Amino acid sequence: MNPIIDGILNIEGSYVDNPADRGGPTNWGITESTARAHGYRGAMKDLTRDEAYNILERDYWLAPGFDKIAGLSLSIAFELCDAGTNVGPAHPSRWLQRWLNTFNRTAKKYPDLTVDGVIGERTLEALKIYLDWRGKEGESVLLQALNCSQGEYYLSITEKREVNEEFIYGWMRERVKIV
Numbered sequence: 001m002n003p004i005i006d007g008i009l010n011i012e013g014s015y016v017d018n019p020a021d022r023g024g025p026t027n028w029g030i031t032e033s034t035a036r037a038h039g040y041r042g043a044m045k046d047l048t049r050d051e052a053y054n055i056l057e058r059d060y061w062l063a064p065g066f067d068k069i070a071g072l073s074l075s076i077a078f079e080l081c082d083a084g085t086n087v088g089p090a091h092p093s094r095w096l097q098r099w100l101n102t103f104n105r106t107a108k109k110y111p112d113l114t115v116d117g118v119i120g121e122r123t124l125e126a127l128k129i130y131l132d133w134r135g136k137e138g139e140s141v142l143l144q145a146l147n148c149s150q151g152e153y154y155l156s157i158t159e160k161r162e163v164n165e166e167f168i169y170g171w172m173r174e175r176v177k178i179v
Helices: 003-012 032-037 049-062 066-070 074-087 090-103 121-160 162-175
Strands: none
Touching: 003 049, 003 074, 032 049, 049 066, 049 074, 066 074, 066 121, 074 090, 074 121, 074 162, 090 121, 121 162
16 A cells, blocks of 8 residues: 555545535545546445545556656655645646756756646656755755645635635645645
8 A cells, every 4th residue: 555645545534525615525535526537436425445545546646657756755746646636636746847947947957847747757857856966955845845836726726716715724734734
């Protein structure tokens, strides 16, 4: 079992069906539309942890390439996967690319990345160079930066959709943590 996926399932908890949530009925962080896309046909409240685990691992860990980031930094991989579970994996992937670009502007340790949300070889190489260059402190600063982007995302979507005010405090409390 992947401890990162287990940790996310623990954060997500079990079944909720809040009318204000655009995702509709959700269990273990899996929306009904995502579950259906994976062939699940039962009631959402009956989706098992194992079924949710498999969906999270496939769509929010392996597909975006966060498993490859884990080889460089487990804490960054967790942050990206956790955020991706909540807002979709392309957003945190782009945040990572943007921050790697801006942290490198004057040093030119690696070529600028295309901010496309794809964790490919260039993004992985830039992250490796960044972590080798900046060390543990750089890892911590990058985690803070990713959390800043995530917090700004929540603020932006809440300003655009007032009903999200019901969720933003919990998102900030549970998802945006400065390490």
